[in-house]
Amino acid sequence: MSETNPTGDQEFDAQGFARGIHELLVLAALRESPRHGYQIALDVEAHSNGVFRFRHGTLYPILHRMEANGLIQGRWSSGGGRRRKVYSLTDIGRRHLSGEADRVEDILAGLMRMLRRAREVPA
Amino acid sequence: MSETNPTGDQEFDAQGFARGIHELLVLAALRESPRHGYQIALDVEAHSNGVFRFRHGTLYPILHRMEANGLIQGRWSSGGGRRRKVYSLTDIGRRHLSGEADRVEDILAGLMRMLRRAREVPA
DNA sequence: CGATGATATATCGATTATCGATATAATGTT
């Protein structure tokens, strides 16, 4: 009963799930236009009513990792003044965004089913 | 903008989320009747079309932790033969199940919103 | 009746990533 699951559902990897969520949040924040780190954090927080929030000790390592993996590309804003690293989606990141969105949505659907079952607790 | 969020939404804790999911899977599997570890693993796998799967190196530590936290209660099946530790929901576990189900569902709803936004990627 | 595979529980070490704390610096405001 362990053949690759026949429904086409995606598998749940507990460790990777949170990481995937974080990366999706970043990719989604960049989907329209480039942004620097702090903007990404504010964008994510604003669009989720404060549910999702990046601590900067979390965000910047994620951005570095994603840049190393080629999902995003950062460029230091030229021109004097406050240094900002502006990130934009790469083609890889754009593909990853849609692929991961599908994958995660399947998992979320599975979780929803699980929750509905869990609600049917006999009093 | 960091006061306890006003919408009543639950906050997302990346680290704790996966753990919470695992615990919910166990609690949900026990909601009807007591089961031992191996049954829980099979139950979870069966009801999720193989999306969710417990490795035993993962499951048993979780069961031990949940028992230590009072969410479930294990009893070694008396009577000769193969030793089995049968777990059942405690009252605490039952309350936790419904509370956590609400909490996680809010987060899932937030993730769904995020995914919908992510899908509107300009071609 | 012996071998094999499924059932069943358990522990341990390696890995890895978040998180909090902390550092640095420029900018705007009073």
Added chain:
DNA sequence: AACATTATATCGATAATCGATATATCATCG
């Protein structure tokens, strides 16, 4: 001039999954 906000960065502690491994029972089949 002082202070809060904006902005990026690193580091160590923490914690939990995961794979590997160990042990033992039971059923089945040759």
